[in-house]
Amino acid sequence: MTSFDTSAWAATLGYCAAAVVVLLAITFVVSKIAGKHSVVDTTWGLLFVGVAVVVFFCSSGHGDPLRRWLLLILPVVWGLRLAYYTGKRSIGKPEDPRYEELLDKQPGGGDLYALRMIYGLQGLLAYVIAAPIMVGGFEYHAVRVLAWIGVAVWLVGLFFESVGDAQMQRFRADPSNKGKLIDSGLWRYTRHPNYFGDACIWWGIFLVAADSLPGVATIFGPIIMTLLLTLGSGARTLEKSMSKRDGWDEYAARTSMFVPLPPRVKKAVDPGVRRTSRAGR
Incomplete structure (x- = not known):
């Protein structure tokens, strides 16, 4: 054809x-x-x-x-x-x-x-x-460069989703972790590595299709999936239950909600600066 x-x-x-x-x-x-x-x-x-x-x-x-x-x-x-x-x-x-x-x-x-x-x-x-x-x-x-970029994005997504799920499964299997929040592994960089991976999966599949003109019009597919994962029944719903656990405020403050990022470090106030500030008042 x-x-x-x-x-x-x-x-x-x-x-x-x-x-x-x-x-x-x-x-x-x-x-x-x-x-x-x-x-x-x-x-x-x-x-x-x-x-x-x-x-x-x-x-x-x-x-x-x-x-x-x-x-x-x-x-x-x-x-x-x-x-x-x-x-x-x-x-x-x-x-x-x-x-x-x-x-x-x-x-x-x-x-x-x-x-x-x-x-x-x-x-x-x-x-x-x-x-x-x-x-x-x-x-x-014929398949071109954009499609292979899509495959690479898909592989990143599969890694985050499968590894994130496996880490959560091991965490829950330990009775001593009952009622606690996982903040190690991929969960140290994003509060939802599996959902982030899921989004990457579908952006990758879209890029394979978007390698040619008709496929570009299907961009609504990964957009809808990403919205479901972030604002729909995904992350937002899960965080309602996660927020009831001890240490949630600190975990949420330092950990990216969706896209993996280095943990935020709370800046400590230099005691010397604090004393100087008070003395000048």
């Missing part, structure tokens, strides 16, 4: 939507068996895996082969790792307080309300955020 195949791409959008709906329908059935809606958190990463697989097969003969492979491998590796980590962490745990609070706002809302506000909303968000995959898979131009 020597141009963007609009008809094949449009048909793929429908197949991707169907994949998202099927995965969420299966998740809803599992949630009824498990007795908690938080199983949808495990499916979140799998939604992007489903979209990436559908796009890869539907774009065969339409998009650049190397870009197609990149837009398959990057989301699948990320999505499977996230699903495994989230699923393993949720085993034996009760319903997520976020979903309890949401459902309490609509007493008697039942399954239809949950389908709309939990499953439907997450499905819609995943579908929109995955736009770089759905568009990039059909770009016919």
